[in-house]
Structure formats: C-alpha cells, structure tokens
Amino acid sequence: MNKKTLVLGASLNPNRYSYLAIKRLVSNQIEVVALGLRKGEVAGVEISTExxxxxxxxxxxxYLNPTRQKEYYNYIVSLKPVRVIFNPGTENPELYTILKQNNIAFEVACTLVLLSTNQY
Incomplete structure (x- = not known):
C-alpha cells in the first residue's frame, strides 16, 4: 500500500528534520509531496509554496510549530488524509480537536523513528 505523504513545513536546509524526512520517505519508496516557504527540490521531490x-x-x-499551523487547519482537513503525524515540537491540542471532529486520525511521533522501526 502506498502511503502518499505530504511533508508540511518542508525545508531545503539539509540540517532540518523535514529535509531528512523527505529523503527517508523517498528511500522507503513512499510517494512524497511537499509544501514549504521556498520552492526547490529535495531527493527528487518538488517543494511547492502553493x-x-x-x-x-x-x-x-x-514540521511547523503550533502557531504556524493555524493558517493550515482548513487546508489539512480539506485534504482528508488518513492520519496526521505531529513530530516533536509540533504538538497541538487545538488541532487534535479539529482532526477528531473530522474523523482524521493523528499521532504524536517522530516520522524518522517510525520509518527506521518499520512502523510508518
């Protein structure tokens, strides 16, 4: 099963976890799309700004802190994902409530750890 994934808060900086997540997702043959502040490409994945x-x-x-997530609440819900993963530093009870109301599962976990332990 393909677990097509949107990396929200994607960065072109190789020192950022979102950058590493894109690379690791691609290396695990997971289809990746990405949204960030700057257009660019990581591991063959185009980062969109739209x-x-x-x-x-x-x-x-x-990969956005809770304050920066607010402007994306409606967008995330409109995508109707199966789940949302809150990486360390992105925990957001307000968004948890919105996701629950829209029957979207969520978990607080590290994407890199989930991938490395085959739990993604």
Whole structure:
C-alpha cells in the first residue's frame, strides 16, 4: 500500500528534520509531496509554496510549530488524509480537536523513528 505523504513545513536546509524526512520517505519508496516557504527540490521531490489539493493522501507529517499551523487547519482537513503525524515540537491540542471532529486520525511521533522501526 502506498502511503502518499505530504511533508508540511518542508525545508531545503539539509540540517532540518523535514529535509531528512523527505529523503527517508523517498528511500522507503513512499510517494512524497511537499509544501514549504521556498520552492526547490529535495531527493527528487518538488517543494511547492502553493496549497495544492492532493488525492489519496495517506499522511500529513507536520514540521511547523503550533502557531504556524493555524493558517493550515482548513487546508489539512480539506485534504482528508488518513492520519496526521505531529513530530516533536509540533504538538497541538487545538488541532487534535479539529482532526477528531473530522474523523482524521493523528499521532504524536517522530516520522524518522517510525520509518527506521518499520512502523510508518
């Protein structure tokens, strides 16, 4: 099963966890789309700066702090992902409530750890 994933908060900086997540997701043959502040490419994945609508999205992995997430609440819900993963530093009870109301699963976990332990 392809777990098409949106990396929200994607960065072109190789020292950022979102950058590492894109590389690791691609190396695990997971289809990746990415949204960030700057256009660019990481591991063959184009980073968009526009709120594009994706079909059949399995996961949204967050790399934005809770304050920065607010402007994306409606966008995330509109994508109807199976789940949202809150990476360390992105925990957000307000968004948990919105996701619950929209029957979207979520977990507080590290994408890199989930991938390295085959739990993604």
């Amino acid at each position: 709120l594009l609508l994706y079909n059949d999205l399995h996961s949204v992995v967050l």
